[in-house]
Amino acid sequence: MTLLVKGGRVINPAVQQDEICDILIENGKIKEMGTNLNAPGAEVFNAAGLVVAPGFIDMHVHLRQPGQSAKETIGTGTRAAAAGGICRVATMPNTKPVIDKAIIVEGMKYKAEHEGVVKVDIVGAISKELKGQELAAMGAMANAGVVAFSDDGRYVEDCDFMRKAMEYASMFHKVIIDHCEEQSLVAGGTMHEGTVSNELGLKGRPAVAEDIAVARDILLAEATNTPVHIAHISTKNAVDMVRRAKAKGLHVTAEATPQHMILTDEALREYDARFKVNPPLRSDDHRQAVVDGLIDGTIDAIVTDHAPHEWEEKDEEFNLAPSGFVGLETSVGAVLTYLYHTGMVDLTTLIRAYTAAPAKILGIDAGVLAPGREADLTIIDLDKEWAVDSTTFYSKGKSTPFDDMIFKGKAAATIVDGIVVMKDGEVLR
Numbered sequence: 001m002t003l004l005v006k007g008g009r010v011i012n013p014a015v016q017q018d019e020i021c022d023i024l025i026e027n028g029k030i031k032e033m034g035t036n037l038n039a040p041g042a043e044v045f046n047a048a049g050l051v052v053a054p055g056f057i058d059m060h061v062h063l064r065q066p067g068q069s070a071k072e073t074i075g076t077g078t079r080a081a082a083a084g085g086i087c088r089v090a091t092m093p094n095t096k097p098v099i100d101k102a103i104i105v106e107g108m109k110y111k112a113e114h115e116g117v118v119k120v121d122i123v124g125a126i127s128k129e130l131k132g133q134e135l136a137a138m139g140a141m142a143n144a145g146v147v148a149f150s151d152d153g154r155y156v157e158d159c160d161f162m163r164k165a166m167e168y169a170s171m172f173h174k175v176i177i178d179h180c181e182e183q184s185l186v187a188g189g190t191m192h193e194g195t196v197s198n199e200l201g202l203k204g205r206p207a208v209a210e211d212i213a214v215a216r217d218i219l220l221a222e223a224t225n226t227p228v229h230i231a232h233i234s235t236k237n238a239v240d241m242v243r244r245a246k247a248k249g250l251h252v253t254a255e256a257t258p259q260h261m262i263l264t265d266e267a268l269r270e271y272d273a274r275f276k277v278n279p280p281l282r283s284d285d286h287r288q289a290v291v292d293g294l295i296d297g298t299i300d301a302i303v304t305d306h307a308p309h310e311w312e313e314k315d316e317e318f319n320l321a322p323s324g325f326v327g328l329e330t331s332v333g334a335v336l337t338y339l340y341h342t343g344m345v346d347l348t349t350l351i352r353a354y355t356a357a358p359a360k361i362l363g364i365d366a367g368v369l370a371p372g373r374e375a376d377l378t379i380i381d382l383d384k385e386w387a388v389d390s391t392t393f394y395s396k397g398k399s400t401p402f403d404d405m406i407f408k409g410k411a412a413a414t415i416v417d418g419i420v421v422m423k424d425g426e427v428l429r
């Protein structure tokens, strides 16, 4: 099968490319890139007026399999990804059972190959059952092909245990993805601790809980000379510590979510559980610091932390509702609307954070457009205006803080291994 993507503005940050360029795809791989390419008999995708980027990667999602298929499945989650312009996701191990041994990884890989509409990478647990006590079967899971290790959703409390986990992961050339919230400080908290939580009379989760966790794990990364990746960073001090760690030459990377770069704790005033998430939406000074971190390269990757729940659970009263919400179908629109069209962050920086940066952190062969590489492409209409309507989501999760917002900018097509899996919002597989 031959596909010619014609006339698009190719933004390919890994090789500093930003120019009008055609891309010829044959048998799932990029065959040629250049101007005025012709291929008799090829299917032509007219990308004139659109941005053509390497396939977007979201390295932090929860597909909820195995075990929680009422919340999401590989089928529905990867369709949601395709709809949002995401070609590849890394799914977290806080499932039932926990992804803590090779046989579960192998089962997930089989399912992903057969039911996935986009590519799925698997993150293995650091500890058995995420209990933070015994190491999971990290070696066997590395052999089975996990891309990273994480106890995401929980902070690894025991310092010595975390030190061993970091050393062990690096033996297999895998990174630890670190959920940073010191437990004693956040216990019982439901939102960011600050003026708004005081006014609402809700127990907060203070920024210093994240700061302490990030500080410890940067120190451990330095002491063990191993890499660590800070998940969903959300505080001023945490961003600053990662900045200084990078300046020192440590192997520290970080990711941020659209919600932490766009929304603040002011959204919680109506006690609406759609805005409840861990780490919490914080005050505007923290939000601005996270955006600044993305602009200056302190923050490498943009992720959604896509966390679908059943509607009945999320519809509970605020204190009882679970944390987290979906993001795959709103990520690109939210970021283009609030970070690009406002002039805050340039397009190359944003696209790098969805492509070359996460590929490098995970050590996967993706995130760049070049002859011979897998033909994963995200095609974007920068000026498309649309209203977020969660009832139309492909995801089983319908709870999103962005519902009913008007966005400017949307993925126009998602191409995986040379096959158009989404066009104009419609998933074709």
Ligand SMILES: [Zn+2]
Pocket: 152, 153, 154, 179, 231, 232, 278, 279
């Ligand atoms: Zn997390």
